[in-house]
Amino acid sequence: MDSVLCDKVLVLNRSWIAVNVATVRRALTLVFQDAARIVAPQDYSTYDFDGWIEASREAQSGRRIYSAATSICVPEVIVLSDFNGRFSKEVRFSRRNIFDRDENCCQYCKKKMDRGDLTLDHVVPRSRGGTSTWTNIVLACVKCNMKKGDRLLTEINMKLLKKPIKPQWATRVGVKLGRIRKPSWERFLEEAYWEVELKA
Numbered sequence: 001m002d003s004v005l006c007d008k009v010l011v012l013n014r015s016w017i018a019v020n021v022a023t024v025r026r027a028l029t030l031v032f033q034d035a036a037r038i039v040a041p042q043d044y045s046t047y048d049f050d051g052w053i054e055a056s057r058e059a060q061s062g063r064r065i066y067s068a069a070t071s072i073c074v075p076e077v078i079v080l081s082d083f084n085g086r087f088s089k090e091v092r093f094s095r096r097n098i099f100d101r102d103e104n105c106c107q108y109c110k111k112k113m114d115r116g117d118l119t120l121d122h123v124v125p126r127s128r129g130g131t132s133t134w135t136n137i138v139l140a141c142v143k144c145n146m147k148k149g150d151r152l153l154t155e156i157n158m159k160l161l162k163k164p165i166k167p168q169w170a171t172r173v174g175v176k177l178g179r180i181r182k183p184s185w186e187r188f189l190e191e192a193y194w195e196v197e198l199k200a
């Protein structure tokens with residue numbers, strides 16, 4: 001039962017914009033408190049807690065949560081009753097997020113490595129006026145970083161795997177969904193978001 005409760009539910013704000021993911025446990029609590037309703041992905045109909053129990057009785061398929069008295073279907077999407085903001089509007093510029101953006105790959109030799117074997121490289125070296133920003137910091141393995149040293153890419157004939165940009169993945173959803181997204185979530189996520197996610 002516990003693992004199902006830790007499963008992820010997509011959280012929509014009052015305008016049906018995806019703003020977060022929550023655990024099933026948290027989602028059911030919100031629904032139980034009337035702060036949210038469960039969305040049936042098939043037809044977008046919404047259910048309060050009792051309604052969901054009722055609907056679960058008739059449902060033939062899908063994953064279920066069992067308790068002593070009954071079983072209910074595992075919700076996959078909920079819509080909040082009040083909240084209409086968005087969570088994180090910006091991807092925070094951080095070491096961890098750069099590792100995520102560059103997917104643990106050296107941006108020069110394209111090799112995927114353990115995080116411990118990668119360094120943060122200033123594309124335009126600090127000594128040449130380069131700044132610590134999304135567009136000037138990339139992951140580089142120790143070897144490539146040493147090779148490049150304090151030079152500009154044009155001076156040493158090295159190329160970046162891709163142009164470093166500020167990632168967009170948190171602008172709509174507030175969290176990265178990469179490995180946990182469910183098919184039932186797709187229609188609630190904007191196309192722009194998916195494009196970034198697929199390219200990354």
Ligand SMILES: [Zn+2]
Pocket residue numbers: 106107108109110111140141142143144145
């Ligand atoms: Zn490298």
